[in-house]
Amino acid sequence: MDEKIEQYRRALENAGPRLKELILHRLEQEADISFEEFLELCRVAYPEE
Numbered sequence: 152m153d154e155k156i157e158q159y160r161r162a163l164e165n166a167g168p169r170l171k172e173l174i175l176h177r178l179e180q181e182a183d184i185s186f187e188e189f190l191e192l193c194r195v196a197y198p199e200e
Contacts, residue, residue: 155181156184156188159174159178160195162174163175164195166196174196175192175196178192
């Protein structure tokens with residue numbers, strides 16, 4: 152996993168509900184992230200789902 156994805160992962164692990172939404176919204180705008188990477192970060196943000 153590249154450094155940018157790892158930074159998003161760390162941010163999501165330490166974020167509250169509203170910040171998670173903002174981080175994921177920003178992540179959606181990234182053109183160079185794969186769908187699989189996006190799904191993995193969504194799982195980090197919401198592991199209970």
